[in-house]
Amino acid sequence: MDEMHKGRRLMMRALLLPVLSLVLLLDIPQAVAFEGDYVWEARFKASLARARSGHQVKDQYVVGDMYLRGRGTAKNSAKALYWFLLAAKKGHRKAAYKAGYLYLYSNGLSPGASPKQAFPWMRQAALAGYAPAQYELGRLFFSGKIIKRNEPQALKWLGRARAANYAPARKAFDQMVKRMVKTQTAFTDRNRAAK
Numbered sequence: 001m002d003e004m005h006k007g008r009r010l011m012m013r014a015l016l017l018p019v020l021s022l023v024l025l026l027d028i029p030q031a032v033a034f035e036g037d038y039v040w041e042a043r044f045k046a047s048l049a050r051a052r053s054g055h056q057v058k059d060q061y062v063v064g065d066m067y068l069r070g071r072g073t074a075k076n077s078a079k080a081l082y083w084f085l086l087a088a089k090k091g092h093r094k095a096a097y098k099a100g101y102l103y104l105y106s107n108g109l110s111p112g113a114s115p116k117q118a119f120p121w122m123r124q125a126a127l128a129g130y131a132p133a134q135y136e137l138g139r140l141f142f143s144g145k146i147i148k149r150n151e152p153q154a155l156k157w158l159g160r161a162r163a164a165n166y167a168p169a170r171k172a173f174d175q176m177v178k179r180m181v182k183t184q185t186a187f188t189d190r191n192r193a194a195k
Helices: 002-026 026-054 057-069 077-088 093-105 117-127 131-143 149-163 167-194
Strands: none
Touching: 026 057, 057 077, 057 093, 077 093, 077 117, 093 117, 093 131, 117 131, 131 149, 131 167, 149 167
């Protein structure tokens, strides 16, 4: 039995080595990826043409998203931000959120870009009812890093995102409420002890 298995393994190796060499020479995985890239490139070009016309806010958002993800084009955060801002200025809430998100977390923006620029875009998207933006805005108010710390505002925005069933907001809201109750209890206990 062992001799039979060894013989099969040797035969498989003998057959697979030339095939593997051929695959590596032809670079088949790139050829397969090219087929998918071709579809994304066509979508990107069509969306870019419509977005440049300025009439289709949705296409401006789609082009920004394609630049952000590298679908149909090379990844480029600065170009993604440009298209997101165009759409956000016309009221597209997801574009406003992604513009704010890029200002907060992207390293690939121009040297003048600052996380402080995220606040108005996050606020616009949050006011439009976009739950991920409400969550991020709550986090911004809670952290106090780019805007003044404001726990009631943080609780308000996290609560709105929680009410919209945005999962990360549920946990953050609950943790914040527990923290505030604990702080309030400790404060009350200190005042009672002082009297």
